[in-house]
Amino acid sequence: xxxxIFIIGSIIVLVVFAIVIFTNNSxxxxxxxxxxxNIQNSGKNLEEQQExxxxxxxxxxxxxxxxxxxxxxxxxxxxTPAKATISDQELTYVxxxxxxxxxxxxxxxxxxxxxxxxxxxxxxxxxVPKTNLDNFKNYLQGEMMKKSCSxxxxxxxxxxxx
Numbered sequence: 566x567x568x569x570i571f572i573i574g575s576i577i578v579l580v581v582f583a584i585v586i587f588t589n590n591s592x593x594x595x596x597x598x599x600x601x602x603n604i605q606n607s608g609k610n611l612e613e614q615q616e617x618x619x620x621x622x623x624x625x626x627x628x629x630x631x632x633x634x635x636x637x638x639x640x641x642x643x644x645t646p647a648k649a650t651i652s653d654q655e656l657t658y659v660x661x662x663x664x665x666x667x668x669x670x671x672x673x674x675x676x677x678x679x680x681x682x683x684x685x686x687x688x689x690x691x692x693v694p695k696t697n698l699d700n701f702k703n704y705l706q707g708e709m710m711k712k713s714c715s716x717x718x719x720x721x722x723x724x725x726x727x
């Protein structure tokens with residue numbers, strides 16, 4: 566009888582121990598997958614891409630946001646170099662944060678796929694003041710976009726309005 570109680574007690578201890586170990590490992594695993602509470606990137610690890618800046622000839626290391634616009638928008642807030650490829654309905658474009666120039670964060674947009682073949686490959690650079698980085702999408706609309714952006718894409722857009 567005593568031996569049976571010892572065996573049952575041992576089994577209970579092992580089961581409780583296994584549950585505790587499993588719960589702790591699950592927490593550690595989910596913590597490792599999170600990049601940051603503010604950055605979501607569809608489960609991909611953020612990788613870095615390197616490029617030489619034509620303007621400064623310095624190496625720029627971009628955070629790779631994959632296809633996450635949320636990740637990209639988070640990096641815009643601090644003007645940290647990053648890239649994302651965004652597909653929105655039938656359009657696909659690459660957005661890049663190039664860094665600061667003259668107190669403006671330079672954002673680049675290049676269309677890579679579109680039913681309107683004239684815009685594929687066209688790009689624009691837009692300067693966003695530090696004070697507007699939190700709401701850069703609202704800032705870069707209408708007349709402000711025309712004033713803040715330059716390049717073949719914005720030129721084409723202005724030409725379509727005329």
